[in-house]
Amino acid sequence: GSVWVVGPAVGGWLAENYGLRNSFLISGVGAALCSLGYTQLRETLQVDETAAKPPQRRTFRENVADWWKEARPLMQSPQQQALIAQSCTFPLRYCGFATAVAMHATDVAGAGPQELGLMFTTLALSQGLATP
Structure with missing residues (x-):
């Protein structure tokens, strides 16, 4: 839940201070660094002996056909x-609500990225507090 509260505020702040494109770049670099950090965790460095066996050579079509046999009845x-x-x-x-609210707030109130981020943070906080 905290991602829905913190994310819009941080994203709006990044977009307001560093530009819209750079905010996505900063977020992407952060996600990549987080992924690299996960690869260095002790749990991910342990090798399972059963997983170390080489898999059978199968074509992509064979894999898709097997998947389809299992997925089709479902x-x-x-x-x-x-x-x-x-x-x-x-x-x-x-998605429809978020897009409509953002467009309306930008058009009517001249809201920028930071205001939109704070608006969605407030929305997430109020939903979290109101949920039993």
Whole structure:
């Protein structure tokens, strides 16, 4: 949950102070450094003997065919289709809301990146506090 609170505020601050493009560059470099840090954790450096065996040589088509055999019954199940549709509803609704609010705030109030970030941080905080 804290990512939804801190992320917009930090992103808005970066965009306001360093420009829109540079804020994405800074975030990408930070994510890459975090990934490199994970590779140096003790747990990731241990080699599992069973994983060290060379895998069978298989073509991409064979892998896709095996995956499709397992996935096809799930995709044809009406219950699974309903769950997939339901899981897509919230992200689509939130994307539409976030885009409409940001465009409206920019157009009507002249909000910049920092104001938009603080607005979404406030929204996330209020949702977090109001959730039982």
